[in-house]
Amino acid sequence: LAKTTQPISMDSYEGQEVNITCSHNNIATNDYITWYQQFPSQGPRFIIQGYKTKVTNEVASLFIPADRKSSTLSLPRVSLSDTAVYYCLVGDHNDYKLSFGAGTTVTVRA
Amino acid sequence: DSGVTQTPKHLITATGQRVTLRCSPRSGDLSVYWYQQSLDQGLQFLIQYYNGEERAKGNILERFSAQQFPDLHSELNLSSLELGDSALYFCASSARDDLMNTEAFFGQGTRLTVV
Numbered sequence: 001l002a003k004t005t006q007p008i009s010m011d012s013y014e015g016q017e018v019n020i021t022c023s024h025n026n027i028a029t030n031d032y033i034t035w036y037q038q039f040p041s042q043g044p045r046f047i048i049q050g051y052k053t054k055v056t057n058e059v060a061s062l063f064i065p066a067d068r069k070s071s072t073l074s075l076p077r078v079s080l081s082d083t084a085v086y087y088c089l090v091g092d093h094n095d096y097k098l099s100f101g102a103g104t105t106v107t108v109r110a
Numbered sequence: 111d112s113g114v115t116q117t118p119k120h121l122i123t124a125t126g127q128r129v130t131l132r133c134s135p136r137s138g139d140l141s142v143y144w145y146q147q148s149l150d151q152g153l154q155f156l157i158q159y160y161n162g163e164e165r166a167k168g169n170i171l172e173r174f175s176a177q178q179f180p181d182l183h184s185e186l187n188l189s190s191l192e193l194g195d196s197a198l199y200f201c202a203s204s205a206r207d208d209l210m211n212t213e214a215f216f217g218q219g220t221r222l223t224v225v
Contacts, residue, residue, distance in 0.1 A: 032211045043112065043200050043216030044153065087153075091210030099168065100145075100153040 004088045009105040018075040020104050022088030025069050031091035033064060033071045038085045038103070047086075048073070075106075083108045113137065116201050116217035124225055128189040131220045135182055135203030141165070142184040143209060144176055145200040147219075153200065159184055160207040191224045198222075 005023040012018045024033065032051050036044040048055055050062040050071070061074040075082055087103040113136035123129055135142050144156040155168035159178035170176075173191075178184045188195060198221050204214040 030211075034210065034213075038153075041198065041219070041221070043114075043202070043219055045112070045216070046213045049213065089210055091208065099155045102152050 004090050004101060006086075006088050006101075006104045008102060009107070011107050011109065012078055013109050014079055015077050018078050018082070018106055018108075020073045020075075020086055020088075020106070021070055022073070022090075023070045024088070024090040027068050027090050033062065033068075034089045035060070035062065035073045036087045036089065036100070038087065044087065044100070078106075078108045080108050080110060082106065112215040112217060114201060114203050114215050114217035116199075116220050118220060119218065120221050120223075122223045122225060123191060125191055125193060127191050127224075128187065129191065129222065131186040131188070131199050131201075131222075133184045133186070133201030133203075133217060135184070135201075136215050139203035139205050139215070140182065141204045141207050141209070141214075142178055142182070143202040143204075143214065144170075144184070144186050145202065146197045147200060148194075148197040151197075156186070158207075158209070165207055188222070193224050196222055196224045 034049040035047040038044040048060050048062045055062045063072045085103040087100045115134040117132045140161045143158045145153045147153050156170040157176050158166040162178050173189050176186045198219045200219045202214045202216045204212045206212040
């Protein structure tokens with residue numbers, strides 16, 4: 001049973017907003033939702049983390065509904081340099097394997 | 111710069127050989143995680159150490175081993191190398207021991223090529 005489900009890929013254009021939704025139906029009460037970004041041949045980079053409602057930083061916003069069974073990463077006004085793989089991570093205390101899954105490949109076109 | 115240092119950056123070796131990958135975590139971070147990323151594959155968790163003790167184990171092969179030293183740096187040893195071991199190996203560190211609920215910092219990786 002997958003801990004998180006997110007789209008395999010998304011395409012966008014420069015200047016648009018990109019929203020990536022992640023499903024995590026079995027999220028535990030004390031688990032946070034964390035998103036990472038990875039460029040080819042580089043290590044992942046932490047983007048944002050949240051527990052409920054909305055979190056915003058200089059890079060992105062994270063929207064979490066009251067039931068916490070999903071979350072949406074919002075990237076405002078993307079540029080070509082935002083082309084990357086985005087991973088959604090949710091803690092799973094029953095399975096401590098800490099793997100990232102396939103992520104969502106976001107391709108931004110000019 | 112994440113503050114996590116991995117050496118070497120590139121490594122080319124022959125099948126059957128043994129290599130050691132090194133990771134220096136961010137200053138003050140007690141947790142070190144090792145990941146393997148093969149071509150077009152996701153990040154596969156190998157093993158985690160927290161303050162010198164093994165904390166969690168993923169699908170790490172018996173030919174692979176790791177340790178964390180008193181100064182908190184970590185080494186990943188890969189032996190009897192096979193062509194399929196060619197991959198990017200990442201190290202990450204965090205202050206806490208729960209990667210899923212904290213911010214982790216990844217190094218730039220070691221690209222291992224087995225020929």
